[in-house]
Structure formats: structure tokens, C-alpha cells
Amino acid sequence: AVRTRREAERADRQEQLMRLTEFNGDTGGFELDTESNTVVLTAGTRRIIGRRNQHEMPLEEALKLFHPDDREDIQHTLDKVLETREELYDTWRLQPGDGEERLLDMTITPVVENGGEVTKLRGAGHDITEREEHERTARQRQKQLSLFFEESPLGAVQWDSEFQFERMNRRAEEILGYSEAELCGESWEGIVAGDDRGQVGDAVEKLLDADGGTHVINRNVRKDGEVITCEWHNRVVTDADGDVQTIFSKFQDVTDRERRKTELEEYETIIEALSDAVYVVDEKGQFTYVNDELVELVGYDRETILGNTPSLIKDEEAVQRAEQELGQLLSSDGPEAVTFEVTVHPREGDPIVCEDHMGVLPYDGEEFNGSVGTLRDVTEQREREAELRQTTNQLQGVIDSVESAMWIRNTDHEYVYMNQYHRDLFDIADDTDIAGKRAADLHSAEVAEKFQQND
Numbered sequence: 001a002v003r004t005r006r007e008a009e010r011a012d013r014q015e016q017l018m019r020l021t022e023f024n025g026d027t028g029g030f031e032l033d034t035e036s037n038t039v040v041l042t043a044g045t046r047r048i049i050g051r052r053n054q055h056e057m058p059l060e061e062a063l064k065l066f067h068p069d070d071r072e073d074i075q076h077t078l079d080k081v082l083e084t085r086e087e088l089y090d091t092w093r094l095q096p097g098d099g100e101e102r103l104l105d106m107t108i109t110p111v112v113e114n115g116g117e118v119t120k121l122r123g124a125g126h127d128i129t130e131r132e133e134h135e136r137t138a139r140q141r142q143k144q145l146s147l148f149f150e151e152s153p154l155g156a157v158q159w160d161s162e163f164q165f166e167r168m169n170r171r172a173e174e175i176l177g178y179s180e181a182e183l184c185g186e187s188w189e190g191i192v193a194g195d196d197r198g199q200v201g202d203a204v205e206k207l208l209d210a211d212g213g214t215h216v217i218n219r220n221v222r223k224d225g226e227v228i229t230c231e232w233h234n235r236v237v238t239d240a241d242g243d244v245q246t247i248f249s250k251f252q253d254v255t256d257r258e259r260r261k262t263e264l265e266e267y268e269t270i271i272e273a274l275s276d277a278v279y280v281v282d283e284k285g286q287f288t289y290v291n292d293e294l295v296e297l298v299g300y301d302r303e304t305i306l307g308n309t310p311s312l313i314k315d316e317e318a319v320q321r322a323e324q325e326l327g328q329l330l331s332s333d334g335p336e337a338v339t340f341e342v343t344v345h346p347r348e349g350d351p352i353v354c355e356d357h358m359g360v361l362p363y364d365g366e367e368f369n370g371s372v373g374t375l376r377d378v379t380e381q382r383e384r385e386a387e388l389r390q391t392t393n394q395l396q397g398v399i400d401s402v403e404s405a406m407w408i409r410n411t412d413h414e415y416v417y418m419n420q421y422h423r424d425l426f427d428i429a430d431d432t433d434i435a436g437k438r439a440a441d442l443h444s445a446e447v448a449e450k451f452q453q454n455d
Contacts, residue, residue, distance in 0.1 A: 031123075176222055178223045192219070277375040
């Protein structure tokens with residue numbers, strides 16, 4: 001009968017403890033009998049300590065389940081609850097013997113009997129190991145994000161849900177010229193150029209609608225009034241309900257880049273308007289740009305040309321000549337541009353004689369960035385010049401055979417040729433260069449006047 005009564009009492013105590021705790025796998029309860037120093041354990045506690053079949057244990061054994069450095073503090077807390085009759089809270093490290101350490105959040109409550117004496121202590125323990133792990137990971141991540149935010153080489157801004165300044169890093173202060181304190185709580189409009197506010201406003205509206213992120217290039221106004229161009233990457237952060245919590249922006253000053261881009265677009269417009277073939281070769285000697293005229297000239301498609309070297313369209317001799325001319329351009333006292341003749345070998349058809357007008361791309365210091373040039377087809381011009389030389393030679397042969405003074409002058413009355421008879425008649429030395437000279441340059445005033453009268 002005594003044994004049956006004790007079992008019933010123990011079951012009753014366990015039932016009371018179960019009502020104090022939530023059996024969700026990480027919470028358990030216990031009761032300490034102060035007279036016998038026996039601890040009764042709920043099913044939840046037995047799961048936590050890994051002793052599912054042990055319903056009670058001596059207090060001394062229970063204390064050994066905790067970290068040695070925590071045992072004295074636990075005992076002190078139990079004594080204090082008995083003394084003050086007040087509920088106490090604390091967190092201790094559980095070492096159940098499975099090789100893992102668990103963190104328990106403990107609540108200890110005194111049970112006062114009718115006589116006013118505390119005979120029992122009841123408590124609940126909540127395993128917060130995973131929660132603490134998550135919180136520690138979150139704190140570490142927050143610390144890393146904060147470090148990344150502060151040390152970023154880009155400007156970084158954190159906005160509130162109304163898109164007002166909340167936080168900014170040092171780089172953002174340098175770019176905008178404001179301190180964080182000066183802009184905190186201010187609207188984005190204060191740093192955006194008036195003409196660009198419509199474009200930026202659309203991006204802000206999209207972000208405040210919790211619509212992912214935006215990429216914007218716009219003009220910003222520094223504190224000193226200088227207008228700069230900045231590239232912004234913005235990302236919205238929402239809560240579980242999809243409401244905007246904060247917005248992060250990374251940005252950089254791209255004023256110089258955008259100016260160069262505009263200049264390049266202008267240059268390309270000019271280049272495309274040229275009738276000559278245009279090319280750009282980088283510092284590795286590879287084509288990086290060719291216009292439509294060059295593609296048409298050589299007969300290769302653009303994809304084949306780009307990334308290839310000039311040897312695709314020039315023979316070895318022409319390549320070496322271009323390298324020599326480039327060396328002249330890069331010399332300390334070299335010209336800004338050179339013009340020389342090369343033979344281009346198209347994909348199909350006969351070689352093409354071209355004038356190559358070449359210069360170097362702008363570069364800082366000693367870092368060569370490449371060269372730019374134009375190729376002009378002079379094949380027909382050279383053929384006409386050859387024909388003209390042949391005709392001239394034939395005409396000179398006829399003139400030389402005549403036993404009288406003969407000469408050839410152009411429409412500007414400049415000598416092009418005179419025969420030997422003419423030279424001998426007017427005492428003009430054989431080694432006198434007559435090209436481009438007029439009668440007054442070679443004859444006496446009297447003779448020159450007669451020539452002019454005949455003209």
C-alpha cells in the first residue's frame with residue numbers, strides 16, 4: 001500500500017510539472033524535494049539529458065550533468081530561492097555525457113506548503129542551444145556585413161523605409177562631401193540634380209514597392225555644389241510579410257568614365273562618317289575595332305578580324321614596316337602620326353596598295369595602350385601615276401630628239417621638263433632642278449618677259 005501511494009504521488013508530481021512546461025522537444029521540467037534532495041524529471045527533461053528511462057535522481061547526480069564551472073552557481077541559486085522564496089532565472093551549460101554541450105535557460109520557482117515552509121522547488125529548463133547558435137551566427141554575420149559596409153571601396157548608404165538617409169560609410173562621405181550626421185534623416189532628393197529627379201524618383205518608387213533592386217546612373221550634387229555622375233546599385237530588404245524594412249545602395253563616382261564614354265561615342269560617330277578604313281590595335285597587337293569600310297576592304301567578317309593581328313591582312317614585310325613606324329611614334333622625339341605605304345592582302349582578289357596613316361592612342365606614363373590608323377586604297381592612284389610617268393617618259397623622249405629648244409610647263413606656268421637643247425641655249429646647268437620653277441627663276445628678265453608675253 002505504501003509503495004502504491006508513493007507511485008501515485010510521483011505520478012501526481014510529474015503531472016503538475018508537465019503543466020508547467022511545453023513538451024516541444026527542447027523544454028522540460030523538474031521538481032526538487034528539499035528534504036530528500038531528490039529531483040523528479042519530466043519526459044521533456046529526460047529527453048534533453050539523454051536519460052529517457054530515469055524518472056528521478058539525487059541532486060548531487062543532477063548537478064554533475066552541468067559544466068563544472070556552473071555547478072557551484074546552480075547550488076547557490078537553489079539556496080537563494082529557498083531563502084528568498086522568489087523565482088529566479090539563469091542560463092547554464094549542460095553536459096549530458098553525449099559529447100555535446102547544451103545551453104539551458106532555467107527558471108526555478110519555490111513551492112510553499114500550508115505551513116509556510118518551502119518544501120519543494122519546481123523548475124523549467126529550455127534548451128536554447130540552437131537559438132543561441134542562430135543568434136551568434138546572426139551577430140557574426142551582422143558584424144561581417146557592418147565591416148563590409150564600412151570598409152567597402154564603394155560608397156554605401158542605408159536608407160529607411162521612407163528612403164531617407166539612415167547610415168553611410170566613409171567612402172560615401174568622400175564622394176558626396178557630406179558627413180553622415182549632415183544627411184541622416186534627409187531625403188534622397190537633396191543630392192540628386194534637378195533634371196534627374198524624375199528618373200531617380202521612378203527607381204525609388206519601384207524600390208518602395210518592394211520590387212527587388214535597381215541600377216541607375218544619374219547626376220548627383222555634392223555639398224560644395226559640384227555636379228558629378230554616379231552609378232547606383234540599390235537593393236531592398238523586406239520582412240516576412242513583404243514590407244520594406246530598409247534599402248541598401250552601393251555607388252561610385254563615374255564622372256570621368258561617362259565623359260570618356262561620351263567622347264568615344266563622338267569619335268565613333270566621326271569615324272563612321274569617314275570614307276577611309278579605320279582600325280584600332282591594342283597593346284598586344286590585336287584588332288579591337290574596325291569600321292565597316294575596313295571590313296569591306298579586306299573581305300573578312302568583323303568577328304574574324306577582331307582579336308586577330310594585322311598579319312591576317314598584311315605580309316611579313318608590311319607588318320615589320322608598321323612595327324618600325326610604330327617604334328618611331330613611340331620615341332621621345334617622334335612625330336604624332338606617320339603615313340606610309342603598305343600592301344593589303346584581302347581574303348579574295350588582288351593585293352591592294354594602301355596608304356596607312358597611323359598614330360598612337362593616348363596613354364599615361366610609359367604604358368602603351370595601342371594604335372589607331374586609317375587605310376586608304378591608293379591602287380588606282382598609283383596606277384594613274386605609273387601611266388603618267390610612262391606618258392611623260394615617252395613625251396620626254398620625243399622632245400629630246402628635236403633639234404630645237406623644247407619644254408613642258410603646267411597650268412601654273414611652272415616647268416615640268418625641258419630638253420638638253422633648251423638648257424644649252426639658255427645656259428641652264430644640267431644639275432639645276434627646274435621642277436616647280438617659273439621662267440623668271442631660270443632666265444634673264446628680258447627672256448622671262450618674252451616667255452610671259454607668249455603665255
